[in-house]
Amino acid sequence: MRITLEPRPPSRWREVLMPFAAIAASLVLCGLLIVIAGANPFQAFAIMGEAAFAGKFAITETVARAAPLVLTGLAALVALRTRFWNIGGEGQLLVGAMAAAWLGAREDIPVPLLVPAMLVGAALAGAALAAIPGLLKTRLKVDEVVSTLMLNFIVMYLMMALLSGPWKDPVTGWTDSPDILMDAEFPVFWAGTRLHLGVLVAVIAVIGIGIVLKRTSFGLAMKVVGENPKAAHHAGLDVGRITLFAVLLSGALAGLAGAGEVGGTQFQVIASISPGFGYAGLVVAMLARLSAVGVIPAAVFLAAITTGADEMSRQTGVPFFIADAVQGLSLIAVLVAMTLARYRIRWRPSPKREAAS
Amino acid sequence: MSMLDIILDIGFFAAAIRLAVPLLLGTLSELVAERSGVLNLGIEGMMLAGALAGFATAHVTGSLWLGVLAALILGALIGLLMALLVVILRLDQTVAGLGVTMATTGLVFFSYRLGFGESATPPAITPFSTIPLPLLSDIPYIGPVLFNQYALTYITYLLVPALAFFLFRTPAGLALRTVGENPKAAAGVGIDPIKVRILALMAAGALAGLAGAYLNLAAFGSFTFGIISGRGWICLALVVLGRWKPFACAGAALLFGAVDAFQLRLQTSGSVDLPYQLFLALPYVATLIVVIVNTRFAAAPAALMEPYDPEKR
Numbered sequence: 001m002r003i004t005l006e007p008r009p010p011s012r013w014r015e016v017l018m019p020f021a022a023i024a025a026s027l028v029l030c031g032l033l034i035v036i037a038g039a040n041p042f043q044a045f046a047i048m049g050e051a052a053f054a055g056k057f058a059i060t061e062t063v064a065r066a067a068p069l070v071l072t073g074l075a076a077l078v079a080l081r082t083r084f085w086n087i088g089g090e091g092q093l094l095v096g097a098m099a100a101a102w103l104g105a106r107e108d109i110p111v112p113l114l115v116p117a118m119l120v121g122a123a124l125a126g127a128a129l130a131a132i133p134g135l136l137k138t139r140l141k142v143d144e145v146v147s148t149l150m151l152n153f154i155v156m157y158l159m160m161a162l163l164s165g166p167w168k169d170p171v172t173g174w175t176d177s178p179d180i181l182m183d184a185e186f187p188v189f190w191a192g193t194r195l196h197l198g199v200l201v202a203v204i205a206v207i208g209i210g211i212v213l214k215r216t217s218f219g220l221a222m223k224v225v226g227e228n229p230k231a232a233h234h235a236g237l238d239v240g241r242i243t244l245f246a247v248l249l250s251g252a253l254a255g256l257a258g259a260g261e262v263g264g265t266q267f268q269v270i271a272s273i274s275p276g277f278g279y280a281g282l283v284v285a286m287l288a289r290l291s292a293v294g295v296i297p298a299a300v301f302l303a304a305i306t307t308g309a310d311e312m313s314r315q316t317g318v319p320f321f322i323a324d325a326v327q328g329l330s331l332i333a334v335l336v337a338m339t340l341a342r343y344r345i346r347w348r349p350s351p352k353r354e355a356a357s
Numbered sequence: 358m359s360m361l362d363i364i365l366d367i368g369f370f371a372a373a374i375r376l377a378v379p380l381l382l383g384t385l386s387e388l389v390a391e392r393s394g395v396l397n398l399g400i401e402g403m404m405l406a407g408a409l410a411g412f413a414t415a416h417v418t419g420s421l422w423l424g425v426l427a428a429l430i431l432g433a434l435i436g437l438l439m440a441l442l443v444v445i446l447r448l449d450q451t452v453a454g455l456g457v458t459m460a461t462t463g464l465v466f467f468s469y470r471l472g473f474g475e476s477a478t479p480p481a482i483t484p485f486s487t488i489p490l491p492l493l494s495d496i497p498y499i500g501p502v503l504f505n506q507y508a509l510t511y512i513t514y515l516l517v518p519a520l521a522f523f524l525f526r527t528p529a530g531l532a533l534r535t536v537g538e539n540p541k542a543a544a545g546v547g548i549d550p551i552k553v554r555i556l557a558l559m560a561a562g563a564l565a566g567l568a569g570a571y572l573n574l575a576a577f578g579s580f581t582f583g584i585i586s587g588r589g590w591i592c593l594a595l596v597v598l599g600r601w602k603p604f605a606c607a608g609a610a611l612l613f614g615a616v617d618a619f620q621l622r623l624q625t626s627g628s629v630d631l632p633y634q635l636f637l638a639l640p641y642v643a644t645l646i647v648v649i650v651n652t653r654f655a656a657a658p659a660a661l662m663e664p665y666d667p668e669k670r
Contacts, residue, residue, distance in 0.1 A: 003445055003551065004668055033464075037471055085451050142649050145398070145451055146597075149590045150645040157638035165632040282455060319470035321463055328460025335448045335456060345445075 005343035014341040019287055019294075022337040023301060026330035030322060039316040047315055048308030060193035062303050064265065068093070068274070069299035070202040071257035072281025074209050075126075077290050079250035081213065081222045082243045083229070088133060088148030089254040090278025091155035095129045096122035096258025098159060101269040104180030104262065114184040115197065118259050126255020127248040129155065134247035138240035152278065163271060177269035186263040198260025203296075205253060210292035222246050254278060275306075276324075283331045289338070302327060369618055370502040375576060376621075377614025378510050379404075379568045383592035384599065384606045385520055386564035391596055392524065393557035394537040394550075394660040398454025399439045400565050401589030402461030407432045407566025409465045412573045412580040413472060415482045421574050425509070425567065432566020433559040435461055440558040444551055447664035458589075466582060473580075484578040485509065507575040509567075521603040533557055537658035540665040550665045565589070587641065594644040597651045601658065609647075616643050 008014075031041035052062045072089045079086035086092075100118040103109065109117055132151060136142035163175040186197035213219040224232045225242045232239050261273055280302055287301065288294030309323035383404060390397035397403075407428035415424030435457065442453040473480055485507045493504040524530040532553055535543040540550035568588075573580050595613060599606030620636040 005447065005666075033467060037467075087455070136649060140649065145396075146590065146593050146648045147645060149587075150594075150641045150648070153587050153590075153641040154638045154645070157634045157641070160637075161632035161634035164634065279455075279459065282452070283459070286452060319467050321466035321470055324463030325460060325467050326463070328456055328458075328463045331456040332442065332453070332460055335442065335453060336446060339446045339448060 004346045004348070005339070006346050008342060008344055011341070015289075018337040018341040019289060019298075019334055022287070022333035023330060025333045025337070026326055029329050029333075030326045033322055033325060034316075034318055037316075037318040037322075039318050044312050044316055044318060047312045048305070051311030052304035052308040056193065058307070060190065060195050062300065062307050064194040064196065064199060065307055066296075066299040066303035067199045067202040067260055067264075068257040068277045069280055069284050069302055070295050071205055071253050071260065072277050073284030073288060073295040073299055074205055074281075074292065075250040075253035075257070075278075076281040076285035077288065077292065077295065078209060078213075078222075078246050078253065080285060080290060081226045082246040083226045084134070084137065084243055084247055084250075085145050086130065086133070086148055086247060086250050086254075087145055087282065088130060088151050088251075088278070089257075089281045090274060090276065091148070091152040092126040092129050092251045092254035093258040093261075093274050093278050094155050094159050095125040096255025097262045097269050097273050098162070098177075098258070099125035099255070100259040100262040101177045101180060104184035105178050107181070111183045114181065115186060115263065118180075118184060118263055119201065119256065122255040122259030122262075123252035124255070126251040126253070126258065128251070130247050130251025130254070131244075134244045134251075137247075138244050159269070160271060163269065167269070175271060179268045180262065184263065185267055186260070188264075194265065196260070196264030198256075198264040201256055201260060205256065206292055206295060209253075213292055218242070218245070254281070257281075280327060283327055286331055286334050289334075301330075366622075367498065367501055369615075369622060371505070372618040372621070373611065373615040374502065374506060374510065375614070376617040377610045378507075378513050379571045379576070379588060380592060380595060380613050381513055381517070381607055381610035382564055382568035382571060383589055384595040384610050385516060385603065386561045386568065387592045387596045388520070388599070388601060388603065388606055389533075389557050389564065390561035391661055392537045392601060392658055393533050393554045394540065394658055394663065394665070395439075395443055395554055395558060396450045396454065396593075396662050397439060397558065397561055397565075398451060398593075399435060399457035399461070400454075400561070400592060401585060401587070402458035402465075403432050403435050403562050403565035404569035404572075404589045405465050405585045406435055406461050407569030408573050408584050409469055409569075409580055410566065411570025412482065413469075415574060416480060421482070421485055424574050425570055428566040428570030429563045430566075432562040432564070432569075434562070435566075436559040436562020437555070439562065440555040443664065444554045444558070447666065450662050450664075469580060469582075479579045479581065481579040482574075484573070485575045507571075509571050509575050517603050517607045524603065534658070536665075537660055540660055540663075544667065551667070554665070568592075591640060591644050594647045597657075598647045600651075600656045613640060613643065616640050 034041040034044045051058055053059055072093060075089050076086060099121040103117045103121045104114060129151065133144045133147040136147055137144045163177060167177040168175055189195045221237050221242050224235065224237060225239050229239050257277060262269060266273060284295055284298045284302060287298035305326050306323045309320050312318060313320040383400060387397055387400055410431040411424035411428040414427035415421050439454065439457050442448045443450050487505050487507055490504040494500040524534060532543065532548045535548060536550045536553045543550050569585060572584050591613065595606060595609040598609040617640055620639045624633040624636050
């Protein structure tokens with residue numbers, strides 16, 4: 001037997017519908033898990049939808065939760081445009097959070113500069129961490145998948161060491177960083193909600209990255225490098241430099257996500273500051289099919305699943321981890337859908353020993 | 358206790374071997390997959406799934422060996438899923454592997470909570486006890502280190518030469534290596550690269566499942582969410598360090614088992630006044646150095662990460 005993939009005629013329709021088909025498929029699988037857990041899937045989905053979208057509080061919570069995902073999604077996307085697999089978004093987010101917490105607690109920074117310092121510091125910290133795998137790849141050809149993964153673990157343990165060492169509360173013994181100053185807390189745009197500056201930063205980042213990718217020569221160069229590095233080289237582009245710039249930008253975006261969590265949500269670094277936002281960023285980028293604007297609905301979808309699953313778990317007893325399962329399943333589903341939109345699978349009996357190719 | 362005392366202690370070497378075994382099984386798993394031309398980033402999830410399958414089965418049936426069997430089967434099934442994605446649908450191996458790891462991780466946590474609930478004291482099983490091999494374990498120094506281990510450890514000892522023999526001395530091993538180097542050429546001599554890669558990924562999945570099961574059936578006796586915590590990723594680097602050869606991979610795994618054992622002893626000895634998390638980072642730092650020094654694709658199978666398209670000439 002022989003399995004082949006036959007190209008389909010290109011169809012704009014299929015390309016547009018495909019991420020939705022993927023999301024539908026992952027929700028059906030999710031419904032199956034809910035049934036296995038002994039709950040009514042329709043009722044469970046209703047609870048999830050209500051918890052994520054019904055009312056001012058629910059919507060703003062979901063949007064606030066989506067903000068770091070938008071930024072880590074953009075981070076994954078920007079690097080991937082040059083075919084650089086930045087799996088290190090998690091670590092870059094964590095160093096960003098640490099930088100923001102460190103700067104936000106400093107009394108010697110003038111008050112009006114506190115918040116800008118946190119944002120810039122976090123972006124620089126993320127970029128600096130990303131520079132390590134970026135330079136290793138462009139200078140020494142060291143594969144980035146393993147190097148970025150390892151840095152995530154190294155940074156996580158360094159952060160834990162910091163939290164249980166120099167940053168430990170001397171009185172209570174809690175392993176949290178000191179609170180940032182009141183003046184360092186991000187302004188909130190709508191009283192009583194968590195729509196903070198970090199959300200605005202995420203939206204501006206989407207617009208900015210969208211413009212960079214579509215309208216600038218750097219964006220075009222990234223695309224050429226990603227699609228055909230050899231052609232890019234022949235066209236006189238410095239492939240290493242363009243890749244490195246994209247990686248630094250990617251790290252800075254992930255770092256900003258960390259600043260948002262410290263400045264707008266937690267006001268300190270806690271051990272669980274990121275429930276895998278960096279890894280989820282890869283899912284967001286894939287669901288968005290590497291388009292900057294697509295990152296917003298993709299991030300809102302994942303955020304809604306998480307806030308919804310939280311409430312659903314409380315009411316029905318279905319384990320919260322269903323949110324993690326949906327995240328992974330939707331990544332696989334979108335990849336499969338992307339392939340099926342372009343190819344048809346054909347099964348044929350194999351011609352024995354075909355006249356050699 | 359000084360650092361030298363730690364290394365000169367017999368208990369240290371025994372611990373190094375105990376910690377090296379899951380890494381070695383994982384490394385052999387990744388070796389099989391990569392030799393067939395597939396980078397398996399699903400390994401982390403496969404190990405976690407194996408750990409839960411082994412633990413849950415042993416907990417329910419009371420049989421540790423049934424747990425081992427369950428881990429092998431579940432691992433092979435996830436390997437089949439991975440094969441469906443990267444061999445048949447020819448998806449990008451990096452992102453498909455990450456997807457498999459993410460999805461299985463979510464499903465494993467979900468299933469554990471569903472099956473065992475949320476309790477302050479996690480359920481436990483009585484893990485395998487060590488079996489001293491007659492005569493061999495009486496050899497001074499080496500005996501107690503190498504031959505007073507778990508049955509799974511002895512099986513792992515045998516797997517290394519067995520895999521080396523399979524890869525380099527049998528027609529099936531040659532077929533596997535040819536598919537990893539040049540699937541086109543393999544197809545030309547009548548080998549079906551698609552079939553070979555599917556089987557290789559299933560075998561890799563089974564081995565990864567076994568690696569995960571070892572951790573709670575032999576080492577810990579209970580399942581925790583952090584039981585694998587990156588061990589699978591470390592195996593990716595150990596394959597590079599071992600230059601895609603079984604015996605060298607065993608050496609690499611032993612070295613890392615020693616790093617891990619050293620880190621644990623340093624942590625408990627209290628002779629160094631540093632937060633213990635810094636020591637936890639040690640294996641990952643070592644892995645990073647390994648990949649930098651052994652630049653990844655130096656001796657890698659030529660067709661690694663390249664999907665095989667039978668239509669393309």
